[in-house]
Amino acid sequence: MSEAMAAQIRARLAAAFPPGELEVLDEGHKHAGHAGEGKGHYHVRIASPAFAGVPPLRRHRMIYAALADLMGDGIHALSIDAS
Template identity: 80%
Template sequence: MVEQIRARLAAAFSPSALDVVDEGHLHAGHAGEGKGHFHVRIVSPAFAGVLPIKRHRMIYAVLDDLMHHGIHALSIDAR
């Protein structure tokens, strides 16, 4: 799943920095034993002048089908 997220974001935003971390181990005991918890840190010119909420919406749009099949929770740091 990490590689799928990374590939989609790289193709959509041509980032200068991109980290995708599986944080499932931090959420043991949650629904699905924490599976599907990820953190994304992305830096891209595509986000220049864009409000943070819009940046998040752009990312969610790229990952839309994964949000229903594999991603349970996603934290985002987009700059």
């Protein structure tokens, strides 16, 4: 399921913020022993013109809004690098 979820995250973000760069990494293996054995831990790195002039906290909020219905239902933790 993690690859399918990563693909779904990628598709959602690409549609919401036309990226110059987009990478979604499943980092569940780094969280073995956590709830659900680390399932649902992802890292997103995205660069998009949509973020030009937008403060970092607002960028994160925009990304969380685009993925809102996946949070808690497939995404347990999300780290973000947005520019």
